[in-house]
Amino acid sequence: MKVLLVFAHPERRSLNGALRDVAIAELEAQGHEVQVSDLYAEGWKSAVDRADFPHWPEGAELRVGAASKKSFETDTLTGDVKAEIEKLLWADALILQFPLWWYAMPAILKGWVDRVFAYGFAYGVGEHSDKRWGDRFGEGTLAGRRAMLLVTVGGWEEHYSPRGINGPIDDLLFPINHGILYYPGYEVLPPHVVYQVDRFKEADFERAAENVRERMRTLETTAPIRYRRQNFGDYLIPAMTLRPELGEGEARGFALHVDTATAL
Amino acid sequence: MKVLLVFAHPERRSLNGALRDVAIAELEAQGHEVQVSDLYAEGWKSAVDRADFPHWPEGAELRVGAASKKSFETDTLTGDVKAEIEKLLWADALILQFPLWWYAMPAILKGWVDRVFAYGFAYGVGEHSDKRWGDRFGEGTLAGRRAMLLVTVGGWEEHYSPRGINGPIDDLLFPINHGILYYPGYEVLPPHVVYQVDRFKEADFERAAENVRERMRTLETTAPIRYRRQNFGDYLIPAMTLRPELGEGEARGFALHVDTATAL
Numbered sequence: 175m176k177v178l179l180v181f182a183h184p185e186r187r188s189l190n191g192a193l194r195d196v197a198i199a200e201l202e203a204q205g206h207e208v209q210v211s212d213l214y215a216e217g218w219k220s221a222v223d224r225a226d227f228p229h230w231p232e233g234a235e236l237r238v239g240a241a242s243k244k245s246f247e248t249d250t251l252t253g254d255v256k257a258e259i260e261k262l263l264w265a266d267a268l269i270l271q272f273p274l275w276w277y278a279m280p281a282i283l284k285g286w287v288d289r290v291f292a293y294g295f296a297y298g299v300g301e302h303s304d305k306r307w308g309d310r311f312g313e314g315t316l317a318g319r320r321a322m323l324l325v326t327v328g329g330w331e332e333h334y335s336p337r338g339i340n341g342p343i344d345d346l347l348f349p350i351n352h353g354i355l356y357y358p359g360y361e362v363l364p365p366h367v368v369y370q371v372d373r374f375k376e377a378d379f380e381r382a383a384e385n386v387r388e389r390m391r392t393l394e395t396t397a398p399i400r401y402r403r404q405n406f407g408d409y410l411i412p413a414m415t416l417r418p419e420l421g422e423g424e425a426r427g428f429a430l431h432v433d434t435a436t437a438l
Numbered sequence: 439m440k441v442l443l444v445f446a447h448p449e450r451r452s453l454n455g456a457l458r459d460v461a462i463a464e465l466e467a468q469g470h471e472v473q474v475s476d477l478y479a480e481g482w483k484s485a486v487d488r489a490d491f492p493h494w495p496e497g498a499e500l501r502v503g504a505a506s507k508k509s510f511e512t513d514t515l516t517g518d519v520k521a522e523i524e525k526l527l528w529a530d531a532l533i534l535q536f537p538l539w540w541y542a543m544p545a546i547l548k549g550w551v552d553r554v555f556a557y558g559f560a561y562g563v564g565e566h567s568d569k570r571w572g573d574r575f576g577e578g579t580l581a582g583r584r585a586m587l588l589v590t591v592g593g594w595e596e597h598y599s600p601r602g603i604n605g606p607i608d609d610l611l612f613p614i615n616h617g618i619l620y621y622p623g624y625e626v627l628p629p630h631v632v633y634q635v636d637r638f639k640e641a642d643f644e645r646a647a648e649n650v651r652e653r654m655r656t657l658e659t660t661a662p663i664r665y666r667r668q669n670f671g672d673y674l675i676p677a678m679t680l681r682p683e684l685g686e687g688e689a690r691g692f693a694l695h696v697d698t699a700t701a702l
Contacts, residue, residue: 184485184486184487184488184500184502185499185500185501185502187499188499188500188501214485214487218485220484220485220545220546220549221448221478221482221484221544221545221546221549222448222539222544222545223448223478224448235449235451235452236448236449236452237449237452238448238449238537239592239636273502275486275552276548276551276552276555276613276617276618276621277613277617277618278542278548278613278617279548280485280486280548280552281484281485281486281545281546281548281549281551281552282484282485282545282549284540284542284543284544284545284548285484285485285545285546285549287540287545288539288540288544288545291540311603328503329678330676330677330678332677332678332679333677333678333679335679336690336691337679337680337685337694338677338678338679338680339575339668339673339678339679339680339695340617340678341612341613341616341617341691341692341695342691345609345612345691345692346613346617348605348609349540349541349542349605349610349613352605353540353541353542353604353605353610354540354541357540372503404603409603412594413594413596413597413602414593414594414596414597414602414603414604415596415597415599415601415602415603416601416602416603421601424690425690426600426688426689426690426691426693427600427605427606427609427690427691427692427693428605428609428691429690429691430601431603431605
């Protein structure tokens with residue numbers, strides 16, 4: 175497989191940097207080809223602004239969605255964004271690696287999403303009508319590819335457990351896994367989360383490295399999260415609500431959008 | 439009251455810009471004092487990196503938490519960050535205004551949080567031991583102040599309803615409301631969300647403006663979301679899990695951390 179790893183940590187000599195090396199070494203040992211987008215090293219620009227759309231008429235009100243659509247269609251996005259889109263189209267699998275800061279991705283990585291996930295590429299794809307709400311959530315430009323998160327967290331695993339004060343980790347990561355990765359078509363693998371990284375010792379590192387290696391060895395075979403596809407009957411369109419007869423039982427909130435009932 | 443509005447939209451002539459004017463005019467009509475942090479206009483730096491900690495030893499590995507702690511203690515954070523901290527300490531109420539991009543805040547606003555919410559200021563406050571896990575979630579530097587989100591969304595309200603495909607809006611905003619605002623002590627008001635903003639017409643705007651005015655008129659009196667306080671018996675410490683006898687009934691996930699049972 176071809177694998178793109180997007181790395182969002184400011185320090186190469188960090189635990190994140192070390193785990194990145196472990197991941198890449200294992201992927202290459204498995205015969206995969208790897209490219210890295212090291213956002214800090216590349217000085218990635220985070221904020222979407224007028225400079226992202228050089229052909230948007232000077233003086234005109236900037237409408238981000240419209241400008242993104244026009245720029246993608248006319249191939250006038252900036253070079254840094256175009257390069258990332260090429261890498262995404264090259265890769266069979268995408269890994270986003272980052273430390274969880276304030277329960278979300280670091281700004282620089284959010285800026286990679288905000289800028290690279292252009293209208294016509296990652297959203298605004300396919301027919302939009304009262305009968306069909308675009309190719310997304312199970313379809314889209316990136317369908318057939320795999321994605322996973324590799325996340326480090328300062329707190330304890332228990333603090334992110336089903337009754338932990340921070341909220342369950344799967345719910346905290348849902349806006350990324352479902353809203354950013356599943357949206358344009360990726361099959362999303364369960365995230366790999368490393369906890370208590372502020373107090374890592376040497377023995378912890380060896381264990382953590384082996385866990386990362388195992389995830390890299392199984393990148394091609396791990397079963398994805400079974401998010402429900404938008405356009406195959408589970409949702410009412412255009413309300414985009416889950417059909418009343420589905421998701422019964424204990425599921426609430428985000429968990430409704432994972433199909434735990436249908437046989438594989 | 440003194441109110442700080444943090445504005446994160448790249449276009450001043452947008453709906454967000456117009457609603458910002460409406461909000462400020464109404465706050466001032468009510469006798470409140472308003473300051474604005476216009477992140478795009480100020481060219482806010484989004485990414486946390488070595489330049490944020492000018493006194494961190496050159497050549498040494500950058501440990502973000504430790505560098506933030508040291509810089510806050512020694513008053514050597516950068517001028518832009520110190521100015522924002524001063525504004526937060528000045529304000530009785532904080533409003534974060536932004537468009538929802540990819541189910542989260544724009545990168546520039548995440549970068550404001552990542553950089554301004556320093557160790558010793560917004561986290562790492564109070565005793566950290568096996569008996570007490572810091573002053574947070576109900577206590578902290580910003581306790582006694584109010585905060586609310588003012589958010590614009592392209593999709594329909596139904597798409598963000600309890601069974602909507604995007605997930606419930608309250609869950610999508612939980613990592614911000616609970617994880618970013620409640621964490622350092624704010625009383626968090628219910629968010630004000632404006633939907634379907636991509637198809638706004640003049641009549642929509644008048645209604646939207648009036649709704650924003652109403653929220654500004656009641657900024658001082660609206661009841662906050664009843665998140666559970668960390669250090670007052672609801673959680674087991676240090677596991678930080680909700681006590682088994684609490685949160686029974688239908689609550690799952692994030693909803694467990696809202697107290698719907700205790701009498702006011």
